[in-house]
Amino acid sequence: MSIILNIETATKNCSVSIAKNGDVLASKELNNGNYSHAEKLHPFIQDVLNEASISIDEIDAVAVSKGPGSYTGLRIGVSATKGLCFSFDVPLIAIDTLKSLSMNANIDEGLIVPMIDARRMEVYSAIYDKNYNQVREIRAEIIDENSFEELLTDNKVYFLGDGSEKCKNIITHRNAIFIDEKFPSAKEMALLSFEKHKKNDIEDVAYFEPFYLKDFVAIPEKKKFK
Structure with a gap:
C-alpha cells in the first residue's frame, strides 16, 4: 500500500491531494488569480488529511510539482515538502509539472x-x-x-x-x-507519484531544488513620485 501526499504550487493554482495506490482520496485547490500558496498550502494539507481520515504520520511519501513555473510558488511548495519529509522521515518524489498538466x-x-x-x-x-x-x-x-x-x-x-x-x-x-481552464493540479500528480514510488524513484531531500528553467529575475519596484 502506498499513501502519498501530493503538492502542486507551480502556478497560481494552490493544490493538494492525498492518494492511495494512485487513487485520489481527497483533494483541495484554489485558483483565484492570485498566488495564495503561503496562506493556503498548510491548511489545505490538513484539510485533505482530515477528509481522508489519514494521519500525517501514515503517509509513505510526499510528492511535489518540480516545475517549471513560478519561482516563488515552486519555492513554497518545495520548502513545505522538504519540511514534511525531514519531519516524518519519508521520501520526496518530484513530478514534472508539464507532464501532470498534459494528463488533463x-x-x-x-x-x-x-x-x-x-x-x-x-x-x-x-x-x-x-x-x-x-x-x-x-x-x-x-x-x-x-x-x-x-x-x-x-x-x-x-x-x-x-x-x-x-x-x-x-x-x-x-x-x-x-x-480551456486546465491547470497543473495535485489530482493529476497522484498516478505519476505512485508509479515513481513503486520504482523507488526519489530525490535527495537535502539537495533537491525545483526546476526553474530560467534564472529568477527580480522586477524593480516602481518609484513613487509626490
Whole structure:
C-alpha cells in the first residue's frame, strides 16, 4: 500500500491531494488569480488529511510539482515538502509539472502541448503524444504565428494550461485545438507519484531544488513620485 501526499504550487493554482495506490482520496485547490500558496498550502494539507481520515504520520511519501513555473510558488511548495519529509522521515518524489498538466488532455490522436505562462508572449512548454510520452524537451519559448507550424501541418495539436490562453489569437491553424481552464493540479500528480514510488524513484531531500528553467529575475519596484 502506498499513501502519498501530493503538492502542486507551480502556478497560481494552490493544490493538494492525498492518494492511495494512485487513487485520489481527497483533494483541495484554489485558483483565484492570485498566488495564495503561503496562506493556503498548510491548511489545505490538513484539510485533505482530515477528509481522508489519514494521519500525517501514515503517509509513505510526499510528492511535489518540480516545475517549471513560478519561482516563488515552486519555492513554497518545495520548502513545505522538504519540511514534511525531514519531519516524518519519508521520501520526496518530484513530478514534472508539464507532464501532470498534459494528463488533463484525454485524446485518441494527435499531440499535447501543455503551456505555463512565463510572462509576456513567452511560455514554458513541452510536447507529449496521446499516451503522455514526452516527444520534445521542455523549453522556454516566445510564441508567434509560426510556432508549432511543422507539428500542426500533419497533426491535431491540443494546447492547454494558463500559457495557452494568450496563444489563441496567434496560433490559428485549423489543427490547433485549445482546451480551456486546465491547470497543473495535485489530482493529476497522484498516478505519476505512485508509479515513481513503486520504482523507488526519489530525490535527495537535502539537495533537491525545483526546476526553474530560467534564472529568477527580480522586477524593480516602481518609484513613487509626490
